[in-house]
Amino acid sequence: MDDKLFITLVPGNTFIDKLTGKTKVRIFLLLIIILTATWDIRVIFPIFILSIIMLVSIKPDVKKNIAVIIFVLLMNIFNLFLTWIIKPDYGLEMVGASTVLFRFSDFFIVTAETMWYFLVRLMKFMASFLVSLTFIQSITPSELAAGLHSIKIPYKICMIVSLAFRYIPDITRDFTNIKISMQTRGLELDSRKSSIFTRLKQYVLILIPLIITSFDRVGNIANAMDLRGFGKSKDKTYYCEHEDTRGDKLLVPFIIFLIILYIALVVIKAVYKAPYEVWAPWIS
Amino acid sequence: MNKKTLGQKLLGTWNTKTIVGVAIGAALFGVLMNYGGIKVTTNTSLTSAYVIPAIVGALFGPLPAGLAAGLGNVVADLLGGWGFWFDWSIGNFVAGYFAGLVGLFGADVENGVFTPKHALIYAILCVIGCAVGFGVVTPFLTYMWYSSELTITWIQAWAAIVSDATVLIVVGLPLLFALAKRNARGTNLSKED
Numbered sequence: 001m002d003d004k005l006f007i008t009l010v011p012g013n014t015f016i017d018k019l020t021g022k023t024k025v026r027i028f029l030l031l032i033i034i035l036t037a038t039w040d041i042r043v044i045f046p047i048f049i050l051s052i053i054m055l056v057s058i059k060p061d062v063k064k065n066i067a068v069i070i071f072v073l074l075m076n077i078f079n080l081f082l083t084w085i086i087k088p089d090y091g092l093e094m095v096g097a098s099t100v101l102f103r104f105s106d107f108f109i110v111t112a113e114t115m116w117y118f119l120v121r122l123m124k125f126m127a128s129f130l131v132s133l134t135f136i137q138s139i140t141p142s143e144l145a146a147g148l149h150s151i152k153i154p155y156k157i158c159m160i161v162s163l164a165f166r167y168i169p170d171i172t173r174d175f176t177n178i179k180i181s182m183q184t185r186g187l188e189l190d191s192r193k194s195s196i197f198t199r200l201k202q203y204v205l206i207l208i209p210l211i212i213t214s215f216d217r218v219g220n221i222a223n224a225m226d227l228r229g230f231g232k233s234k235d236k237t238y239y240c241e242h243e244d245t246r247g248d249k250l251l252v253p254f255i256i257f258l259i260i261l262y263i264a265l266v267v268i269k270a271v272y273k274a275p276y277e278v279w280a281p282w283i284s
Numbered sequence: 285m286n287k288k289t290l291g292q293k294l295l296g297t298w299n300t301k302t303i304v305g306v307a308i309g310a311a312l313f314g315v316l317m318n319y320g321g322i323k324v325t326t327n328t329s330l331t332s333a334y335v336i337p338a339i340v341g342a343l344f345g346p347l348p349a350g351l352a353a354g355l356g357n358v359v360a361d362l363l364g365g366w367g368f369w370f371d372w373s374i375g376n377f378v379a380g381y382f383a384g385l386v387g388l389f390g391a392d393v394e395n396g397v398f399t400p401k402h403a404l405i406y407a408i409l410c411v412i413g414c415a416v417g418f419g420v421v422t423p424f425l426t427y428m429w430y431s432s433e434l435t436i437t438w439i440q441a442w443a444a445i446v447s448d449a450t451v452l453i454v455v456g457l458p459l460l461f462a463l464a465k466r467n468a469r470g471t472n473l474s475k476e477d
Binding site: 006036082083086087132135136156159160161162163164165167168171172203204207208210211212214215217218219221222225226230231 | 298299300301303304305307310312314315332335336355359361362370436455459462466
């Protein structure tokens with residue numbers, strides 16, 4: 001379980017790591033909003049390439065990343081497969097034509113448009129996954145809070161988010177500890193030795209102490225925060241937020257470009273009402 | 285025991301403890317959403333994460349419960365890598381809010397008050413919350429923001445309603461009883477005849 005989580009607590013020293021939380025959060029949010037808003041491959045493909053470059057540039061743990069990327073890729077492909085089973089001719093709705101490439105039966109057909117739609121969708125999801133994977137590996141919880149605060153989110157909400165991220169490694173640690181101590185008391189979690197139903201029941205036995213210890217800790221953490229004067233004044237500054245580096249200044253035009261791109265996408269969508277959601281080169 | 289006004293009950297009391305509680309709830313929700321469940325359909329699973337809004341709601345009130353579920357879903361999206369589904373986050377927020385409303389009917393888990401009557405009210409609230417959250421809010425927002433795939437969203441919505449309400453009730457209730465029993469201080473005294 002621990003090797004699947006990517007929370008960073010110590011900032012690294014690559015270009016993206018050195019940026020301020022402000023820049024990281026802004027770029028991340030803009031990229032995610034743009035990726036959510038559009039189905040146009042002319043926008044998605046550059047972001048997809050950019051996200052790969054970004055991920056490589058922060059020099060992540062290769063083995064860990066490859067494993068999770070493959071897992072997500074397979075999950076997405078499986079998802080697309082389910083969509084295909086429910087509606088093989090989905091491309092007709094989304095792209096606006098249906099060129100049959102292959103025919104299993106009258107219902108299960110493979111059309112070029114459906115495949116194109118699936119490609120766009122896969123790229124869209126993978127891009128947003130890679131962007132968030134880069135983001136989560138390059139930002140520390142405090143920087144995240146500082147960045148969110150810089151876009152005028154109330155600091156109490158920022159605190160919730162940063163505490164939540166800060167707490168995730170503790171959960172995995174507690175989970176492992178409780179699991180091991182339960183196993184020493186004879187809890188059988190091996191999938192070959194106990195049925196899925198008993199294992200489910202046993203996971204509940206791990207879950208209850210996990211949840212109760214976590215919520216018991218609330219009082220301690222809250223007292224520690226109160227003692228340091230949390231919530232007394234109207235605003236809060238962040239120790240981890242440093243002055244803009246050269247990289248931050250370099251990226252300001254990029255942030256402005258992303259904002260303009262997003263506005264342009266929204267305006268184009270509102271003014272020029274495309275008959276179909278997904279653009280394909282062979283359909284004008 | 286101090287009486288709370290209706291407004292305070294609807295919003296929950298906001299102090300440092302609540303903030304930490306919501307944060308830990310969101311973290312647990314995010315992790316359990318990813319690693320504590322079995323897949324039912326795509327994007328929905330029979331996950332243990334849904335006991336979290338029940339507990340946060342019982343301890344801190346409905347709005348913290350909703351926030352823990354909504355922010356927890358964002359955390360889960362960030363960790364899980366299936367893209368961001370803010371429509372589901374808001375659906376979760378609504379479902380969590382409803383699950384946390386049980387305090388309005390006199391249940392006070394923090395001080396050990398949780399009777400079978402409250403359990404019944406809680407179960408009904410959970411079903412209503414899931415139905416409104418995943419059956420109305422999420423499909424509506426999916427239609428508004430992503431403008432696609434309503435058939436699949438409906439299947440997912442039904443799976444979500446059934447699985448999440450089941451978890452809220454079947455796993456949540458014993459946990460709430462356990463928590464209430466644990467917190468009961470001086471409430472088990474009975475008047476002698």
